[in-house]
Amino acid sequence: MRAVIEGLLFAAGDEGLHPRELAEILEVDVQTVLDTVRRMQEEWKEAGRGLQIVEVAKVFQLTTLPEFAPYFERMARSPNRSQLSRAALETLAIIAYRQPITRAEIEEIRGVKCDKTIQSLQRKGLVKEVGRAEGVGRPILYGTTREFLEYFGLKHIEELPLPDTVLDWMEWEEKRRDLYLRLGVEPKERSESEKEIVPADSGK
Secondary structure, eight states: OHHHHHHHHHHHGGGOBOHHHHHHHHTSOHHHHHHHHHHHHHHHHHHTOSEEEEEETTEEEEEEOGGGHHHHHHHHTOGGGSSOOHHHHHHHHHHHHHOSEEHHHHHHHHSSOOHHHHHHHHHTTSEEEEEEOSSTTOOEEEEEOHHHHHHTTOSSGGGOOOGGGTSOOGGGHHHHHHHHHHHTOOOOOOOHHHHHOOOTTSOO
């Protein structure tokens, strides 16, 4: 049961799981879940694990230890992590245009899991938690930061340009229009000269 709980909390990411949800998945009573998690918390602390289980807003989350924060900040500032991946850019655009937005809504738009990508954007200071949505589990709402504005040279979020000027969609022409519609942004048709340009690092 402990191994399953650890795996479930890892999969749930920063939204965590309510004890009642864990109990339903494990098919046990809530008190059994609470007792098991408490024992895990104590054992992990005694063993000096690099992870911990915390309770935030009545849900359990798997997190790193706060005393190790300087190492994570150093990792985020590492030169080989300074460039944003395509997945990170796409997730960042969705958050920017649809904020405040939950992880589930981001994943619905992208069609893939985004918890690790969101955590990466948080480490880089481009995304932050801005509140919690109403409903079951009170999922976290995400929005952009001041650093995001500085990164793209914007004075305020209202200056946010069309996604084409933030992302390079040339390799994803078919998906581009669909993502525009999901973002609620009017698609901008490319000129023939733009379509002929291929990024130097695209491998084409």
